[in-house]
Amino acid sequence: MSGTLNNATLRTGRSFDLGKMNLRQLWVAYLTYPTILLYFVLIIASVAASVLAFAGWGPTLVAIVAVILVYPLAWYLLHRYVLHGRMLYKMKWTSSLWKRIHFDHHQDPHLLDVLFGSPLTTVPTIGCITGPIGYLIGGWGAAATAFGTGLVITCIYEFFHCIQHLNYKPRSAWIQRMKARHVLHHFHDEDGNFGITSFVVDRLFGSYYVDAKARPRSPTVFNLGYDIKEAGRFPWVMRLTGSPPRDRPDGARPDARS
Template sequence: MSAMYGPWRGGRSFDLGRMTLRELVVAYAAHPAIHLYAVLAVVSTVLAVLWGEGAGFRPLLAVLATALAYPLAWYLIHRFVLHSRFLYRSPLTAALWKRIHFDHHQDPHRLDVLFGAPVTTLPTILAILIPLGWFVGGGRAGAAAAVAAGLVITCIYEFCHCIQHLNFKPRSRLLRRMKELHLAHHFHHEGGNFGITSYLIDRGFGTYYAEARERPRSPHAFNLGYDRAEAERFPWVARLTGAPPRDRPARPGEKA
């Protein structure tokens, strides 16, 4: 067990800009969060089957509803929570915001901060999908089926997110396009292209942009608005980081 999780527990920082696809697959497959999601997905699936006797196809409707709702839920959380400014303005939530999104934008290639922390992802998944699955799927079997589907989709999202930051050009035209749009969000203008695997919600909310030239370069793509002036007013994130916020990528040899 210690050998399996050793690199992650040792605080190693994986640089997606220097990793191969094979190295990513190995690191991804060894991540404790992915193992946790997989185990819980299996448990939820078993419960859905055990509780689903006589429920017919309703638990499958919960799975379908989860797949349809997931892109919208991700968009709303990403845009209105992760990119909001109220979290860093309170000492009670500054550390949370730093971990779940600020660190990722400060250095988009760090694999160790790309993965969501289960302490935040799991409560969110359960809070959204248990009521949705219960309502659509006809009770506890539907709730379990929705949670199982949500955990599987989370694993897929996490891997796609990794690919988007990996120094690798996907063969799939669809994956290449997803990567281009996501990298524009990180390196050009953070106020758009909030999706990961789908940008239909961005189109619906008017935050989609197909080319960088469609928007001016944002000064906050790396600091999410938490610049040096904000750090002076709300110092908690900067204190945790140990350095002023950056407004550009780290140069070669520069401490992240």
Template sequence: MSGTLRNPTIRSGRSFDLGKMNLRQLWIAYLTYPTILLYFALIAVSFGLAVHFFAGWFQTAIAALAVILIYPVVWYLLHRYVLHGHLLYKWRFTAALWKRIHFDHHQDPHLLDVLFGGPATTLPTIGAVTIPVGWLIGGPGSAATAFCAGVIITCIYEFFHCIQHLNYKPRAAWIQRMKARHVLHHFHDEDGNYGITSYVVDRALGTYYVDARSRERSPTVFNLGYDLEQAQRYPWVMRLTGHAPKDRPDGARPGSDSAAQGNRHAA
């Protein structure tokens, strides 16, 4: 884990550490991060294509609305059944993918470098979800609109995801609640609160919970079920990591209140 931040670059070792950053530092990091800059460029390009192939105001509005409604459902399904699934780490050729897209984030929840999804996996997923929907609504113009909306929502998701791991207590009560639910997902029981900005799907499918008293603490909240036994059977993620899976964050004491320790500023 990287050391204490002492310099204005807000970098510590190999990574930005959200647990040691304030809101101003987050804005600087977010607005200069290469992945986010790439997303901004794609928003501009897709917006230009939407204007060039303009499908009409109705089709454009419907395409954007469809993405807004579909996005949290798709995110929930991917998060619950793919990112938290066990299939990818059991195959040599997909172990590195699973490690990068989610395992590393749960092992070190405050590291910005593994909080953002990789563009190589995120952008094709956004395209696969949004472009066909938009095309069916109004052809190439609506497809560009839908993709643009998907990337914009992704940027919003990523920023609020950073807020949820930031050493910062939001002023707005609704952001405090959002952050508290996500902290529970990372530090108490990972089998719930899969949403980022909305927990509507969690509520509908019975995976929403409001506090640590609602359920017992999960022993796999930091390793997603990839414990030492699984690592010995399927060693590829462990080999890539260079050490055995952690069952608590760095610096945590056995038996400590991990939810509180994970972020004292959550609520």
């Protein structure tokens, strides 16, 4: 991918391949991406709503801390049991949702277009998780604070998620470790290392592993169990894709390993 393509912005409408980009090019892509820009607008709106319906400093701070503590667990449960679950592709009316929110990302882990979730699903989900927490703590003002906090955390998650798929070696040792664990999730065994910036919940639920020697390579790491046999029984995702599901990246040898 050329520098021109890597530096594409909203004006070009072109895709970004994180496997062929550097850190500077990622910043350009990230800060001009429509989903991230929408999150920024909603964060500003949440701050304004928090001020207009101010719940007091105590409830506001408690709402922020509560969301910070709950968010990793909520993300883990959604990632492991919904995004990696098999129920969504088995129903025609949810097959396109599952394809968009996670299957495409595992089929092509470096494609920025499918790395970010669709706002049509992410924004309501963030609201459903954070809004009730804030409201119970301090009414509508704290609910707005909680929602804004969830959006900020999501932006942080998304950036580090990009780093984990970027053609770039982080200088920081902890980011290197974080990236290595996530790479294992995508290229060795998808049934583990579900976290993005933290793997504390993975440790608690027994799904954390440190290297490829810890467990055998999963044959479904790229298709999440939606293989040719499953596509024959539940064809809707394959029809939307226009081709059979892949069990390895393009160009990989049949015996390729992570």
